[in-house]
Amino acid sequence: MNFPPELVQQLARAKSVAVLTGAGVSAESGVPTFRDAQTGLWAKYRPEDLATPRAFLRNPRLVWEWYAWRRELVAGVKPNAAHLALAEMEAAFAQFHLVTQNVDGLHQRAGCRTVIELHGNIMRTKCFSEGTVVTQWPETGDVPPLCPRCGGHLRPDVVWFEEPLPAAEMEQAIKATTSCDVFLSVGTSTVVYPAASLPFEALRKGATVVEINPQATPLTKQAHFVVPGAAGVVLPALWAAVKTARSTG
Secondary structure (H helix, E strand, O other): OOOOHHHHHHHHHOOEEEEEEOHHHHHOOOOOOOOOOOOHHHOOOOHHHOOOHHHHHHOHHHHHHHHHHHHHHHHOOOOOHHHHHHHHHHHHOOEEEEEEOOOOOHHHHHOOOOEEEOOEEEEEEEEOOOOOEOOOOOOOOOOOOEOOOOOOEEEEEEOOOOOOOOHHHHHHHHHHHHHOOEEEEEOOOOOOOOOOHHHHHHHHOOOEEEEEOOOOOOOOOOOOEEEOOOHHHHHHHHHHHHHHHHHHO
16 A cells, blocks of 8 residues: 555654544454444344443343343454554554554454553443442352342443443543644544544644544544555555654664
């Protein structure tokens, strides 16, 4: 692929890079997007009917089983070339912050050491009542399982509709965004707030903003560089160009 020389040079010179990834990155690994997951037995439900605290209170078993099914989907896929390229980039920059809206843990499986998960992680479990992460619980046959500490229901450690983003992670994401030289928006529609505000905040703070996405988004007209295409194709090629520029510069 041919990239604007200015884009390659700015990434090659960057001291601090921040990246925001969205569902498009995981979709290339075969992870259905939130609404695409409504197939088969789950086709009659809207995601909004299964991913709220009210839905869990109304029918905790149904919600738990839906997420168990989604966990199986995630467990059966592998990180793609975009995930692997980002893991390489993390190791190469003095400051590199990866912020993701995805809940599948594929960035970590690709080798990324520090991932800011704005929407949680579907492979983690927490207590619905206390909000604490739980890694082990007694096998009682209850669905959902019960918290070993308080006896309440366990739930997936993801952010549902009507819930705020985790404050600590959002604070980390804002700090990374406002202090970076280059900001990459990858595979995200830039419509789900507050995560969608991050590239615009990066623009406001003077960072070079790069969008990598197959379709145009609300960010497209404002980004400094727009590279249409799949993340799994664009990112490895861009990173290869940047490595060449760094080695010869």
